[in-house]
Amino acid sequence: MNFDQILSSIGGFGRYQKVLYVWICLPQLFLAFHMMVSIFTGATPPHHCRQSPGLDLNPSQSLDLNLSMNVSMSLNLSHPDSSCFYSGGNWTERAPCGHGWEYSKETFQSTTVTEWDLVCESSSWNSIGSSIYMSGLLLGAVLFGAMADRYGRRFTLLLGIALQTVFGVAAAFAPSFTVYTILRFVVGTTISGVIINAFVLGTEWTCTERRMLAGIITDYAFGLGYMLLAGLAYLIRDWRKLQLAISAPGFLLIFYIWVLPKSARWLLANDRREEAILLLRKAAFVNGRVMPPAAQVHISTIPGGVKRRHSAADLVRTPEMRKRSLILFYLWFVNVLVYYGLSLGVSRLGTDIYLTQFVFGLVEMPARSLVLLVLPWSRRLSQSGFLAIGGLACLLMLAVPADHPNFLAGLAMAGKFGMTASFAVIYVYTAEIFPTVIRQTGIGVSSMFARVGGVLAPLINMLHNHNPTVPLVIFGIAPLLGAVLALALPETAGRSLPDTMEDAVNWDMRSPSKQEKPETCDHIKPSASSNTQEQELHHLGNQA
Structure with a gap:
């Protein structure tokens, strides 16, 4: 509460x-570009075997090449092997495409x-490439998360933006698919660094009352990038020009x-009080305020901020933190699994890919607007409800015939709506x-x-070629289980951010009625006299 x-x-x-x-929202546009660009750069257009005048086939493979060239495009829609084999009219005799x-x-x-x-036989590499890219996000979440707690949010965010730009440009000039995949993998690692550090930096500079609103502002920027990508x-x-x-x-x-500041909250937590005071003074000046002298004096006399280094082991060290952490881990996993499972499967819906991509981005705007309305009421119920919407929409798609693409697209957008809203809630x-x-x-x-879910999403989508119902069953049941688990998490609406492990572990030990109401964003609670105000600031400094 002190900070x-x-x-x-x-x-x-x-x-x-x-x-x-x-400043935080601008990189979100590029994040959306990189996350979704493979829908276009990795698209598979209609294709057929290339005719070669020098092709020499034995008599048992007598083929009418002219017929193959003239009707292969139409056959491509009616026969699963038409794009991968030369064949006569009855498909009893065929030969692999030997000339591309x-x-x-x-x-x-x-x-x-x-x-x-x-x-054809190399088609799986496209989905594998997407999974390798998502593996980069997984590695980046580990590397950039630990780096940010040690070296600060600002440094890690700047590093992520720089690496993302350099390797993203390099990918446009990749000489082979292997090199392209490696470069995209590196870009993927930076995505996690930018996403989580931009969000946390903004959250740690925002007061309790506005924290929820501020956290979702970045999501709007991502949705805008989603729509802009369709236009680009x-x-x-x-694909090379688009990547560039x-x-x-x-x-x-x-x-x-x-222009990008450090996190004053992180500086205080890491016993760097002088830097934190300078930043707080600057923020006060820009906001037309003056930092209360008593507050900064008492901040300067705070005994050592962090007694020991914390690690990921602290997330599961106590039973209560272990329960919360494991549930959150699963919720992140299922959010990304279904969100990208639906997003990357847009080309299978049978609708115009550019229009559908734009609408998929557009639907994120009302989803996040709804989050703004319901999140102040309850984080826990909002998380559970949106997961349930996403899961039910995927299961309902099983009841729609494949020859009704508009209905399938509508349900897919409903599922995307629910998972987008759930995604916005889980960050906050x-x-x-x-x-x-x-x-x-x-x-x-x-x-x-979450990135494990991202890695699995393209692979699960590959199962559609063998059994179209399997991906939808997975994308439907997984969020419904998450909706149930979310109910076991504590309610955080209206509470100040916990700063220490003890704050977090003892959170539920205090009755809500006894908790101090968080300060508003604009002022400290008014006092009856200057002496009383001085006492409050003295108490504030001691708490800090």
């Missing part, structure tokens, strides 16, 4: 915080699939070196449950489990 009160005294969501959120494929350029000028022939991909049909277009603008963010919820000393580590480990 939240100090933050309120200097303006907990004033001009300083609002400018900070502008011809690809339709009606929708895409080029993709990684058309450039490196990732079709529509205008840029060559989404990566190169990252160089413009070099000015972040001078997790940041409020884990204490400051391990908040970044906790979100990092949670994100690691």
Whole structure:
């Protein structure tokens, strides 16, 4: 509560915080680009075997090549082998495509699939490449999460943006699919570093009253990037140019070196009081406030901030923290599994890929707006309810015939709506449950489990080729189980952020009626006299 009160005294969501959120939101556009661009750069257009005049087939493989060339596109829609084999009209005699494929350029000028022939027996490499990219997010969640708790949110965020830009641009010039996949893997590691550090940096600079609103602002930016990508991909049909277009603008963010602040809360938790006081004074000045002298004097006399280094083991050290952590880990896993399972499967819906991608991004806006309405009431019930919506929508898709693509797309969007809202809640919820000393580590480990879901999502989508019902059953049941588990978490709405492990563990030991009401964002509770105010600030300093 000490830091939240100090933050309120200097303006907990004033001009300083609002400018900070502008800086935090800009990278979210690029995150959406990188996360979803494979829908277009890795798309598989209609294709057929390339005719070769020198092709020499034995008599038992007598083929009518002219017929193959003339009707292969239409056969591609009616026969599963038409795009992978030469064949006569009755499909009793066929030969593998020995001279490559011809690809339709009606929708895409080029993709990684058309450039490196990732079709037929090589088609699985496309999904494997997506899983390898998601593995990068998994590794990044571990590396950048621990790095941020040790070296700070600002340093780690800047490093993530720089690496993302350099390797994203390099991917546009990859000479082979292997090199492209490696470069995308590195980009994936930086995604986690940018996502979790931008969110936590904003959360730790925002007062309790506005924390929920501020946390979701970044999600709106991600949804905007989702929609912008559909427009960029529509205008840029060559995958290399599109990859360059989404990566190169990252160089413009070099000015972040001078404008992005550190986290004053993290500095205090790590016994760097002088730096924290300077930052708090600056924030107060920008917000048109003056930091109370008594508060900064008492902050300067706080005995050592952190007695020992905390690690991921602290997340499961006590029974209560272990229960909360394991539930949160599963919720992160299932959110990403279903969110990206539905998002990456958009090309199978049989609708216009650009329009559907745009609508999938558009649906994120009302989903997050609804979160703003229900989250102040309850974090726990909101999390559970949105997971249930996402799971039920996926199960209902099982009842819709494949020849009704519009109905399937509608249910898929309903599922996307529920998982988007759930995704928005889980970020806020997790940041409020884990204490400051391990908040970044906790979100990092949670994100690691989330990325396991991201790795599995493309692989589960591959099962659609063998049994279309399996992915939907998994995407339906997993969120429903999460909806039940979420009810076992503590309610955090309206509570101040816990700073120490003791704060978090003893959270439920206090009756809500006895908890002190959090300070508002704009002022410290008014006092009857200057002496009383001085006493409150003295008490504030002692608490800090």
